[in-house]
Amino acid sequence: MGMTVAEKILARASGVASVKAGDVVEPKVDLAMSHENAALVVNQFFEVFKETNLEPRIWDASRVTIIFDHRVPAESPKTATNQKKVREFVAAHAIAKFHDIRGDVGGICHQILPESGYVRPGCVVVGTDSHTTSHGALGAFAFGIGATEMASVWALGAALNVEVPQTLKVNVKGKFRKYVGPKDLILYLIGKISAQGANFKVLEFHGPTIRSMSTSGRLVICNMSVEAGATAGIVPADKETLRYLREEAGVKGKIELVTPDPDASYEQVIEIDVSKLEPQIACPHTVDNVKPVASVRGTKVQQIVIGSCTNGRLDDLAIAAKILNGKKVAKNTRMLVFPASGRIYAQALAKGFIGTFMKAGAVVMNPGCGPCLGVHEGALGDGEVALSTTNRNFKGRMGNPNSEVYLCSPAVAAASAIKGVITSPRKGVN
Amino acid sequence: MANVVLKLGDDVSTDVIYPGRYMATVLPTETPQFAFADHTEFNANLKAKQIPPGSVVVGGKNFGCGSSREQAVSTLKGHELTIAAESYARIFLQNSINLGLRTITCPGIDASEGDNLEITAEEVVNTTTGRKFRIEPLPKARQAIIDAGGLIAYARKRLLEKSATV
Numbered sequence: 288m289g290m291t292v293a294e295k296i297l298a299r300a301s302g303v304a305s306v307k308a309g310d311v312v313e314p315k316v317d318l319a320m321s322h323e324n325a326a327l328v329v330n331q332f333f334e335v336f337k338e339t340n341l342e343p344r345i346w347d348a349s350r351v352t353i354i355f356d357h358r359v360p361a362e363s364p365k366t367a368t369n370q371k372k373v374r375e376f377v378a379a380h381a382i383a384k385f386h387d388i389r390g391d392v393g394g395i396c397h398q399i400l401p402e403s404g405y406v407r408p409g410c411v412v413v414g415t416d417s418h419t420t421s422h423g424a425l426g427a428f429a430f431g432i433g434a435t436e437m438a439s440v441w442a443l444g445a446a447l448n449v450e451v452p453q454t455l456k457v458n459v460k461g462k463f464r465k466y467v468g469p470k471d472l473i474l475y476l477i478g479k480i481s482a483q484g485a486n487f488k489v490l491e492f493h494g495p496t497i498r499s500m501s502t503s504g505r506l507v508i509c510n511m512s513v514e515a516g517a518t519a520g521i522v523p524a525d526k527e528t529l530r531y532l533r534e535e536a537g538v539k540g541k542i543e544l545v546t547p548d549p550d551a552s553y554e555q556v557i558e559i560d561v562s563k564l565e566p567q568i569a570c571p572h573t574v575d576n577v578k579p580v581a582s583v584r585g586t587k588v589q590q591i592v593i594g595s596c597t598n599g600r601l602d603d604l605a606i607a608a609k610i611l612n613g614k615k616v617a618k619n620t621r622m623l624v625f626p627a628s629g630r631i632y633a634q635a636l637a638k639g640f641i642g643t644f645m646k647a648g649a650v651v652m653n654p655g656c657g658p659c660l661g662v663h664e665g666a667l668g669d670g671e672v673a674l675s676t677t678n679r680n681f682k683g684r685m686g687n688p689n690s691e692v693y694l695c696s697p698a699v700a701a702a703s704a705i706k707g708v709i710t711s712p713r714k715g716v717n
Numbered sequence: 718m719a720n721v722v723l724k725l726g727d728d729v730s731t732d733v734i735y736p737g738r739y740m741a742t743v744l745p746t747e748t749p750q751f752a753f754a755d756h757t758e759f760n761a762n763l764k765a766k767q768i769p770p771g772s773v774v775v776g777g778k779n780f781g782c783g784s785s786r787e788q789a790v791s792t793l794k795g796h797e798l799t800i801a802a803e804s805y806a807r808i809f810l811q812n813s814i815n816l817g818l819r820t821i822t823c824p825g826i827d828a829s830e831g832d833n834l835e836i837t838a839e840e841v842v843n844t845t846t847g848r849k850f851r852i853e854p855l856p857k858a859r860q861a862i863i864d865a866g867g868l869i870a871y872a873r874k875r876l877l878e879k880s881a882t883v
């Protein structure tokens with residue numbers, strides 16, 4: 288029996304010839320990522336070594352990466368002190384892949400990993416962040432874990448007792464219409480299969496639409512695979528993956544492309560044709576409450592957010608800048624832009640996007656998670672509505688349980704910023 | 718006998734269990750104060766120790782969806798609550814097993830706040846309504862961790878085995 292991409296990667300990492308869904312394996316970890324929650328990982332790491340008479344030691348510090356992004360720069364003395372403790376740990380354990388609060392190499396973890404060339408096809412990546420699924424965009428098997436499990440990975444170098452998941456194959460065909468793209472596709476899929484439609488499973492993406500999609504777009508769909516519950520989302524690596532890794536991530540040396548066997552076994556095959564897909568929007572308070580934008584057109588919006596590990600990349604900023612060029616953000620609406628990394632910020636500056644946003648009246652913030660998880664900045668007032676390119680709209684997500692968050696693409700966010708109400712960018716386009 | 722102290726629906730997210738704005742608090746000794754912080758009355762009762770250990774939170778499908786934050790588990794573990802839900806999101810379930818939070822998978826479970834439950838290894842009996850619900854066993858891969866008393870203990874054991882063979 289042939290293997291899916293996830294099965295091939297888990298077999299290789301576990302040192303066995305083959306695995307199938309349901310098997311229990313202990314894959315070696317190629318990359319272990321944490322962000323500010325490394326503070327808790329550090330605590331649990333020392334717990335593991337307690338009463339062992341062993342020196343607390345990371346199994347391979349070159350495979351550990353830590354990125355500060357959730358609360359940068361620190362919003363409180365507590366956060367600042369946690370960050371300081373992590374910095375001390377990083378120095379003591381010689382963790383080189385550390386991204387502090389910096390304008391050059393800083394940013395959101397799920398952008399830093401790809402752009403720094405840390406992820407290769409076929410890798411096992413674990414992260415103390417649910418959106419670690421993002422890295423499946425480069426053909427890796429990447430999944431989120433808790434802090435205690437990360438402590439165990441730091442000590443042992445393997446993920447313990449992993450049950451090989453079933454894989455759902457998603458075949459996507461058709462050409463996107465103007466101002467429709469990867470975000471609309473993944474929202475549509477989540478709406479179709481529900482927030483638990485892929486729970487404990489892998490989504491493996493195929494078809495001509497995926498093959499012609501940039502890595503940036505693939506990161507969007509793998510990022511949000513977890514919103515359907517998926518353990519991982521994977522786009523099998525191809526020519527575009529190689530292009531991205533060589534040209535944008537500066538990866539040298541051998542890159543092996545892991546592709547599924549033709550007779551691999553899938554639990555289900557989902558077919559999607561995007562040629563008639565309209566811009567999609569996830570309405571409060573669940574990510575699978577997805578509708579065509581047209582059905583909520585006219586809803587007043589007080590805050591527009593463009594950014595996050597989902598849609599804070601250069602092509603996202605480009606499309607928003609194109610729509611906003613020469614226009615103004617509506618009165619009584621505020622617009623916040625936060626590029627996903629320092630590198631993207633610099634590129635957007637060079638291309639003039641940052642100037643366009645500022646002239647339009649948007650506030651451009653430093654790279655990081657910003658308002659996405661409601662801990663740091665950009666909180667909503669009681670009864671306010673946000674329209675955001677982020678990935679979650681749970682009650683209270685943007686810091687206030689008495690507010691509402693809608694999720695959409697950068698094109699929808701930019702078009703709506705001009706009007707101050709939810710607007711389809713396709714109005715007048717055919 | 719355990720009392721149902723909170724009844725929730727499907728897709729209870731970790732943002733509801735432990736709001737993101739408290740995420741700078743990480744230590745299991747400190748997280749319990751923020752459990753269900755936006756359910757202000759329930760949170761106040763927890764903090765006032767009005768809710769005895771073993772009390773049950775009943776959820777629907779996909780309990781614990783969203784963020785991987787372990788605080789969402791340690792905050793409930795701190796009050797020794799039991800969770801009985803129809804199904805769980807993967808990372809939440811894994812974190813629960815790792816930290817020893819009692820999570821019961823119970824398809825079709827129906828209970829209201831105030832109901833009394835009797836929980837055995839195989840089933841949940843709602844003694845208030847007389848209805849019974851079968852418990853689904855946990856993913857088999859996780860049993861070794863539960864048997865060891867949680868992931869810290871399990872990882873420690875594995876670490877000692879590993880260092881003995883080097």
Ligand code: SF4
Nearest residue numbers: 418595596656659660
């Ligand atoms: S941008 Fe939002 S979803 Fe992405 S890592 Fe940061 S907090 Fe998480």
